[in-house]
Amino acid sequence: MxxxxxxxxxxxxxxxxxxxxxxxxxxxxxxxxxxxxxKDVSAIVIPIEGETIYLIEQFRYTIQQRCLELPQGGWETSDVDPEELARGELREETGLVASSMIHLGETWIAYGFTNQKQHVWLATGLTHAGTDPDPEEHDLELHTATVAEFEEMLVNGTIQDNCTLAAWAMYRLWKERQKESGK
Incomplete structure (x- = not known):
């Protein structure tokens, strides 16, 4: 060391x-x-159906701004199943339930000062089941965008959340490999 x-x-x-x-x-x-x-493990979910992606807007106290991002969060427990966590965050924040969850990988959120790991999930086969937000999530707003609109928001700075950007990069690489392997 x-x-x-x-x-x-x-x-x-x-x-x-x-x-x-x-x-x-x-x-x-x-x-x-x-x-x-x-911080305990967290999850970020890419809820996508066809060309529609679901996003959350919420007030982020640390920067005193409302921010647009992918659904994400943790449950303040170290022994949670990552898929259960991802499904729970998706339901809490968006009201969506996914028939398919694909684990794309893991990232460290900001290992320069925190040891929090984040699991990245792709959620498809989405149905609406009603939201169940935590008290801290009282101001969440659900948004939809096309994939093209979402990517433009990443490029033009509308979305600046590094977790959202990293998850999307992981998804795009996964998707490209799926094409190459013929899946």
Whole structure:
């Protein structure tokens, strides 16, 4: 390892996250501090039917803006089944139920300061079943866009969520490989 942990202490905790501060020593002997946000696994879902993609708009407190993004979130528990989590987030936020869920992969949300992993899912065969939002999700708005409109929003900066962008890149690569393999 190029960095050795000398000590670690919890600074703050709430139901959604834990913040710890680690005293470290780099391989060259230089001391330092790392602040680490610990969060449980999350999921992001690409709900797509034909050329229609479903998006969520919500207020993001940290940047004081309403943001458009793919449905995503976590359940504040470390032992959740990733597909169950993805199906639950899809239902909570959009009111949609998917007959097919394909796991496209996993990403680290922002490993420069958090250890949160996010599972990326493709949801198809969608039916409306009614939303079930958490209290924190009181202001969610469901939007639809064509794939072309969605991609334009990624390019022109309407959508700036890195998780949405990463999930879409993963989907496009998966889709291209499906074409190449004849599936």
């Amino acid at each position: 190029s960095i050795r942990t000398l000590s670690s202490r919890e600074i703050y905790r709430n139901p959604w996250m834990k913040l710890r501060e680690d005293q470290i020593e780099r391989s060259n002997g230089t001391p330092g501090i790392y602040g680490v946000v610990e």
